[in-house]
Amino acid sequence: MDLNTFLFDSVVGFFVILIAFLLIYLLINRLYLRIRDKTIFDIRQYFPEDEIHSLRQVVFLFMMAGCFTYVVLDLVFANVDIWYLATFDFVLSLICFIDLDKSTIKNKILAFLLIPFATVSFLLVDSTILLFFEFAHLIVMLYMIKVYYTKFNEYTKYHGLGIAVILLFAIIFFSMYITAFAENVDLFDALIMSSNAFTSNGYAILGNSILGKLDSLVLVWGGYVISGVSVATLTSAILMRHFNRKFDELEKLIKENNK
Structure with missing residues (x-):
């Protein structure tokens, strides 16, 4: 593969991933707006309030564990299936992207770096030029562990939970x-x-x-x-x-x- 083709494929891969990620994000937001007021999707109809609080605590812990696991898979488990890693990375990054408050410039940058350009581009165009995003992506994933730990603490203290x-x-x-x-x-x-x-x-x-x-x-x-x-x-x-x-x-x- 010559340099021009390599660069072209990398640029195409970059925009395909970016557009696909943002489209899925917008579709999920649109779907959420349509169903959020439906009684059938109201978790309070199915669980006692105390159980809901406990489940929300578990969600924060689960997200912490997910971010940590991605870092471990990426750094330690070199023989992990790349399709498995890319799918896991894409889904986890999308959830973090949706949950992250994007009202500040800092968080907008973090949200951009959450997009899994490196792992997904390797699958789409077998390109490694976007791997320079990988280090920043790992740092952001480590930062998200801190974010969800803070959310867990604040939620636990605010609701007086154990x-x-x-x-x-x-x-x-x-x-x-x-x-x-x-x-x-x-x-x-x-x-x-x-x-x-x-x-x-x-x-x-x-x-x-x-x-x-x-x-x-x-x-x-x-x-x-x-x-x-x-x-x-x-x-x-x-x-x-x-x-x-x-x-x-x-x-x-x-x-x-x-x-």
Whole structure:
């Protein structure tokens, strides 16, 4: 490949990635505006308020772990599948891009550097000229760990929540890395194995395709969350019925004494 073709492919790859990233971002924003007021998409209709707060804490921790995992995959796991890494990078970067406040010049620059030019361009045009974005992208990903840690702390303190959720998350997170090393599997398979073991579903990789593995992971954690909500809701209902009965008895005694 001559220099002119190389430069042309790199420039085309740059703008294709930029346009595709921004189009997906705009489509997601448009979709969100259309569904945000729909009752069926209101999480408060499905979970108690305390459970919603805990889930939001987990989201911040999950984003921290995602950014850290990307850095580890990019720097340490040299034999990782480039399609896997690029897809993971694209989805994670898009979520961070959407969530980042872009009202300041600093954050606008950070948002631009979140766009995964290096990994995706390597797939599209097999070009390495955009690799100079990679170092800045890694730095921004490390910075996003700090951003989500700050959000976790602020959210926890503002709502007067405990930090016990960190223990649960740490068990799964570190178990994933230990499993990946001990069983010689990639991090995605290690996460599935750790999740299955944690929720007493065995210690196996359920699913042969990426989609199948994602489905098994959603089912495992979806079942875990829903079972926790069911127990909490049932406990709350029993306690409310008990105290309502006590209040009714107390009200009856007061009326009798007044007579």
